[in-house]
Amino acid sequence: xxAVWKKEVQSYFxxxxxxxxxxxxxxxxxxxxxxxxxxxxxxxxxxxxxNIAFMFILVVPVLTMRxxxxxxxxxxxxLLLTSPISLTSVVVGKYLAALTxxxxxxxxxxxxxxxxAIFGNPAFGEIFSGYIxxxxxGCTLIALGLFMSALCENQxxxxxxxxxVILLLWMGSSIINSISVTWLADILSWLSIxxxxxxxxxxxxxLAPTFYYISASALFVFLTIRTxxxxxxxxx
Numbered sequence: 001x002x003a004v005w006k007k008e009v010q011s012y013f014x015x016x017x018x019x020x021x022x023x024x025x026x027x028x029x030x031x032x033x034x035x036x037x038x039x040x041x042x043x044x045x046x047x048x049x050x051n052i053a054f055m056f057i058l059v060v061p062v063l064t065m066r067x068x069x070x071x072x073x074x075x076x077x078x079l080l081l082t083s084p085i086s087l088t089s090v091v092v093g094k095y096l097a098a099l100t101x102x103x104x105x106x107x108x109x110x111x112x113x114x115x116x117a118i119f120g121n122p123a124f125g126e127i128f129s130g131y132i133x134x135x136x137x138g139c140t141l142i143a144l145g146l147f148m149s150a151l152c153e154n155q156x157x158x159x160x161x162x163x164x165v166i167l168l169l170w171m172g173s174s175i176i177n178s179i180s181v182t183w184l185a186d187i188l189s190w191l192s193i194x195x196x197x198x199x200x201x202x203x204x205x206x207l208a209p210t211f212y213y214i215s216a217s218a219l220f221v222f223l224t225i226r227t228x229x230x231x232x233x234x235x236x
Contacts, residue, residue, distance in 0.1 A: 017062060
């Protein structure tokens with residue numbers, strides 16, 4: 001697993017992908033920071049986190065599109081499918097590599113709360129809670145992107161598919177409110193990924209949403225492993 005993780009992290013930083021991800025993330029975060037905190041003269045950084053949650057629609061497809069789909073297109077996945085390394089180690093290693101890039105970007109974004117600390121008096125407890133929720137949301141959506149990459153045969157298809165699914169999840173609240181069937185709306189509300197994030201923004205680190213994000217991430221990783229395993233048996 002460590003070897004796969006190291007290889008994938010190197011691949012990210014030897015290609016433009018990691019830098020594009022970080023640049024877009026920091027640029028959009030900086031824009032909302034200026035609009036919300038600087039021009040709005042507010043020390044509530046969680047408002048910025050809440051506003052930039054839509055950004056996962058753009059950056060997650062970039063981060064995850066090549067993880068498994070590109071190897072399938074170039075047939076290099078045959079080396080993985082026939083290698084002595086377990087599929088679980090391969091998939092988890094790739095997932096952890098994507099999370100490493102994401103975590104590094106979150107660390108860079110801490111510069112904005114630090115600026116607030118210099119010129120204002122932000123509530124660091126709420127900021128901590130907001131970052132926890134933002135990180136958990138990102139981990140879940142990256143796991144989803146990994147799963148979509150396993151289903152697709154090239155990077156473009158994987159990116160477009162991931163973009164579409166995350167867009168639907170982001171629009172979930174609007175869709176739920178338009179559904180007149182109560183039981184269906186309740187099910188969709190329970191499955192909503194984005195709605196659980198806003199509790200963290202309000203400074204509440206809830207056990208239920210935390211468990212939900214961890215479980216959802218594990219589920220998507222598990223489905224990815226099963227998808228790759230199925231391909232191994234069908235092509236082997």
